[in-house]
Amino acid sequence: MSSRPHHRRLDDELAAAAAAYQASAVIPHCPQCSNSCCRLDPLVLELEWKQVRTFWQIDEARAAFDRRLAAGNGPQEIRAGNGxxxxxxKPCPAFDEACGSCRVYGQPIKPAGCSDFPVYEDGGSxxxxxxxxAVGLxxxxxxxxxxxxxxxRVSSSADENFPFMVTLTVKKSKPPKTRG
Ligand code: SF4
Ligand code: SF4
Known part of the structure; x- marks a missing residue:
């Protein structure tokens, strides 16, 4: 019998716990954050075309924008790759500096990576x-x-090359040994 449903349930629990932690500990801190991730330094924001078009208010067709970008005449903060x-x-155009908030918060146009940052479930961790x-390990x-x-049991390990990226692994506790 496959144990997949158990894995699925744990993955779902971890995803829900990560989202709840963000809602409780991270999002309330964002308006007073001293180094907002939305300034995109050092963070990189991954975007689809519809997000680029909306955020940078681009009227031209994608092919024309790509040509302009490749010629070095597009927004200097954007690079294209892998579609x-x-x-x-530079700060994300959807970032409201005065309020320290996102103008597209809760809207479908908001990039998925923004919702995942800084705590998310990935492959059962x-x-x-x-x-x-705002994250306290x-x-x-x-x-x-x-x-x-x-x-x-929850354990953590930092990435060798990027030590600020930490993976929390959840393993079943071993039952205590009995004498006899
Ligand atoms: S998610 Fe973290 S880094 Fe980004 S604005 Fe909120 S507190 Fe700051
Ligand atoms: S879309 Fe919103 S949350 Fe994402 S980087 Fe821009 S301002 Fe920040």
Missing amino acids: LYYAHG VVADLRCE EALKDWIAKAVGPGF
């Missing part, structure tokens, strides 16, 4: 980007441990 666009080095000042571990219950 997508990557913005970096939780990934946290500690470049967000120990608090997050406690949060995940509470969400999955006492039958599981």
Whole structure:
């Protein structure tokens, strides 16, 4: 019998716990963040064409925009690649600096990566980007441990090359050894 449904359930629990942590600990801090991720420095924002067109208020067809971009005459903060666009080095046009908030919050046009940052479920683990000042690693571990219950153990490991990227792994606790 496959254990896939159990995995699926744990994945879903972790995704829900990550989203709840963001709602509780991260999003309330965003308006007073000292280094907003929406300034896109050092973060890179991955965008689809419809997002580029909307955020940068582009009227021309995509092919014309791509030609302009390739010729170095497009927005300097955008690079194209793999059918997508990557913005970096200037604040996102949807960022409201005065309020420290996103003008497209809760709207379908908001890029998926924005909702995932800085804590998200990925392949049965939780990934946290500690470049967000609102993330507390120990608090997050406690949060995940509470969400999955006492039958599981939560451990963390930092990426070798990007130590601010931490993966929280959830494993079943071993039952205590009995004598006899
Ligand atoms: S870095 Fe974190 S706290 Fe700051 S704006 Fe981004 S998500 Fe919010
Ligand atoms: S779309 Fe909104 S959340 Fe995403 S980078 Fe721009 S302002 Fe920030």
